[in-house]
Amino acid sequence: MTTETGSNAVSLSELELERSIGGMGEELGDAVIPLIDMSDFDQRKLEIADQLWEAATGVGFFQLENHGLPQSEIDAAFDASADFFGQAESFKARYPLKEGQNAGWEYQAQVRPSVGVADRKESYQLTLPRMDGLWPDEEILPRFRPDVLNLEYKAWELGMRVLSCFALKLGFEEDFFTRAHDREQADYQSTLRLLHYLPVPEGASLPANAWRAGAHTDFDCLTMVFQKTGQGGLQVCAGKDAARSQSWAPVEPRDGILTCNIGDMLMRWSDDRLKSTLHRVRMPRPGEYAGSRYSIAFFCQANSGAVIQGPQKVYEPITAADYLRLRLQANFG
């Protein structure tokens, strides 16, 4: 099934799949998430590009080690995140999510089509050109802005390094995706998302369809997720036909390791060669750590005006803005 707007067609089969995968499914013991060593990037770029390509055309998920982001700077952003989410609701409510803009704070407001109920989380999103009025009061959280902005920049830099490898393999110029994610432009729309998954009080009885994050694919090009050791729950529906067989594998957080996945936008941009993969965050099980879970995601999402078309021209060209509109309409229309 497709939905047509002019000559642009977006396949809805993925979405239909997404609607059908809200259940528990079967769970696998071991994740087969490739781990890629980013050290000596400039010297080893061709080898790294081969490994990234292999991972992204197969599983669609991979992890990076020796990625060059200092743990102290990641920790500083996590501290800023915990300080923000620890504030009173009345404080956080001064910075409400701007509808459809990926900027600001929301509390249990995101409903995934796969499950139909809101994720049990709150989030604060930062999209650079859309931050007017959204920076938390510096008198109260003086470190928030510098520490969070720093991670936004470092994550973007690393994301562009990864995307330059995909550009190379796709036959684009190496800085092709960097130009498409230009942070100097007013239509820059890559997003840093601070996430706080709510603790589960002891003895709480939760509905069976409760998820910290219901199953979904991401809309962007490349997502990078910072997680904390001991705060697991991310699961991936990996491998060919995995969604139909509904087998889910855990992605265990480990210090120093960064988890990445391909999003729908890059899947289209690669003529479907790079795989956008379903994932979700499950609730803690009885006996597991049930406190707050913090994570931080950076979404490399092409500037609104960037034109998306793969080298093989499988799909008509479409701007990132129009692509997102179609993708959102398909979800919420």
Ligand SMILES: O=C(O)CCC(=O)C(=O)O
């Ligand atoms: O928190 C995580 O580990 C994953 C978050 C995620 O999938 C998302 O925000 O799109």
Ligand SMILES: [Fe+2]
């Ligand atoms: Fe996601």
